[in-house]
Amino acid sequence: MILSVVVVLVVLLDVLRLRARASKLRVLSRGAGEHTLLTATGVHPEGSWATDDDLVDLVPRDLPVVAALDLLGAVDPGGYREDRWARGISASQAVLVREKYREDVNPDDPTEFVAYVRRVKDHVHAKVDIAVAPGLEAGPYDLGYRAATLRQIGKRPSLWIAGSVLGYAAVLGALVTDWRWGLVALAVYSAHPLLVFAGTPLRPRDLWVPRVLRTPHLWFKTSGGRKSTAEKRQAARLEQAAPWYEQNRDRNFHEPPRENCPSCGGTELSRWVTAHDLVQRKPGTFTMDRCVRCGHVWQNPRLTEEGLGFYYRDFYDGLGETSAEAVFSGKTEPYYGRARMVEPFVKPARWLDVGSGHAHFCLGAKEVLPGTRFDGLDQGAAIEDAARLGRIENAYRGSFKDFAGELQGRYDVISMHHYLEHVRDPWEELDIAADVLPDGGYLLIELPDPEWRLGRLFGQYWMPWFQPQHQHMMPIGNLEKTLAERGLTTVATEREEAHLCNDFTLALLLWLGDKAPRTPAPWRPEEVRLRRTRSFLVWTFGIPAFFATMLLDQTVNRFLAHRTGTGNAYRLLARKTPRA
Structure with a gap:
């Protein structure tokens, strides 16, 4: 019954x-x-x-x-x-x-x-x-x-x-x-x-x-x-991309490991995470170390610039463009939260979003700040599409450093949302931001929080570790100190407010994806035997687990964030101190 x-x-x-x-x-x-x-x-x-x-x-x-x-x-x-x-x-x-x-x-x-x-x-x-x-x-x-x-x-x-x-x-x-x-x-x-x-x-x-x-x-x-017409085109692109990946798949893309912390210079290091590429499933093993003195977590040994090119290729653009667009258009509340954080301090006329991608943040922020003109900067082709679709006014395709001189003093607010963890030298990026901002301008940053306790518990299956793309994970205290050294005073922080209650569910998704048959890719040419049967079995048994993880996210995860006042991400708003 x-x-x-x-x-x-x-x-x-x-x-x-x-x-x-x-x-x-x-x-x-x-x-x-x-x-x-x-x-x-x-x-x-x-x-x-x-x-x-x-x-x-x-x-x-x-x-x-x-x-x-x-x-x-x-x-x-x-x-x-x-x-x-x-x-x-x-x-x-x-x-x-x-x-x-x-x-x-x-x-x-x-x-x-x-x-x-x-x-x-x-x-x-x-x-x-x-x-x-x-x-x-x-x-x-x-x-x-x-x-x-x-x-x-x-x-x-x-x-x-x-x-x-x-x-x-x-x-x-x-x-x-x-x-x-x-x-x-x-x-x-x-x-x-x-x-x-x-x-x-x-x-x-x-x-x-x-x-x-x-x-x-x-x-x-x-x-x-x-297969659909688009899938046939995708298969042709996969075939065309295969020779390049075949030539580069077995290369060593790592630099020699560091013996000291890139943030504070401390030499007492702890191995924190050992991970694989769980999203695209490109080959390689990646490690992240943690500085015992300051808590900074970084990829060590880090990838070379050629290595970053190998792992970023076909992720946000190219073969992976459709998937990236779907992910970033799915969860919209953070976009509003970021804009609301700035609202009590300034009504910006012009706002530059660095690392804007498809400019989903700018699309949402316009609803909160309809009088603000948003521009976007990114190295991928998606930023040009964002301008064509009307999400931003101007698109700057390239590195922040490339456009620093042109952009100097033009923006009331510069934002970097989940950007600094991707770059090889976040301290240089902050130098550029401090130089580009006019006196009294604001810098808004959102980052994954390496101090969140579930990150250590879930290991490589904690989504924000996101290897091999994430290079640096900065504790909020370190970031405040770094900004102060550059003449930027922190005026507001949000930790629990920036938290997304999805750690358990995303960890399960990564785990199931790790166990399920792999989809065809030019960097993974081998065929998986009984692919459909394996996929069916893995996801059939995974469905009840999804209900359990969603329940855990709405209970245990939410309780932890509320009790500690922290979360899996944080936001920080800083103001450039006017010169005397």
Whole structure:
């Protein structure tokens, strides 16, 4: 009975969530407009529709059940239009678009529609929505592209299969243990699609297909399938990149180890972390030492400049650009918190964000400080895209040192968010910041906190160690002293406020990723035997663990931060002391 009750509760909660989203889908009115209609193969439009938006993704009323559930699982239509953080999504059937944003889209590849809508929605000033179009008849739904579509919207097909198998097994278990209550669980499980769509603008044409028969068929189809056009392009890029990685994979990229602390010169050192590249899985072993005297933690031996180039390549740009964009657009509250920290001290006219990447911080900070003009500096190509999309006014691509003379005295605030830990010489970067800032200007810094106790406990699986990219981890006391030596007085600090309660969950994610089969990469050419089976088993057993780690993060992790007043990161705001 208990298992049956659990199944019923889980299904009903999911019904309420998806039904609420389906009910928020607006229905377009008929009418002519200046927009262009782009349709997928087999989609039949009858009539035309009017809209004031730059792009509207059109959802047919008869969209098949699987496609409709996947869509609702990825987007909440109620806040989608106004939410600049919501990633673009598509039912992959048809779009209405103004000529300004029109592009050619492969009508036979549903993932191309998702990528296209996402590109348009990334524009700060573009108005993008999703709506039901009466009279639009859905085309054939090709399950061969389902796995590729799930990957395109940021979901892992093997994880979906694992979760679906667990739910199916729970229903069978309920039937076996107590058939009367099991029949109740089976009835509710089977009625899930009916309960989701009844009374909403969607009326899937295959709603009559029994869920208990549809689901195993979906496992088979989702476990394989065809590659999308983008994935084929990615495979070609992987192949093109392979020779370069083959030539450089076995090189020694480490400098000789240091015998003293780069911060204070102390010679009593302690081995703190031994780690591997757990994100990209590039080869190599990396160690971080801690100075007993001052607590500074740094990579020792550190990578050469060529080594940094090897490990940074294809991470934020190139092959890894899509993944990086998804990560940085996911957690938005820190962006607001950073801007609010400055607000009581200054209303900046101009703000420079150093190490800005895709400029997600600037995008969020504009909501807190609408009168501020934000510029960004970074060495990656993403900074130029950020300017093109309207997230920043000016993009400076290169090192801070390259632009120091040009930028001197121009900004009320300079920020460095999770930047200093990446550079080879953070003290030089602080010298440049102190020189570029005008008298009375502010420097805002956010860094991982090496003093956070869970960092030592989790070892290499504590995400902020992030080897091999993180070179230096500075305790907050060291940073305050370093800034004071450069004429910058600390005016505010935030430790618990900068903490993100995700240490347990991210540690599990890294651990599972370490154990699961590896995805193809030019720096890792070997094929993993039984890749899909291993991936399925690892993530199936990992799903219950995720619930446990999320609970630990919201209880133990949050309690530790509140009790100690610290966290896994800290923020520091300093003001450049005016010259007498």
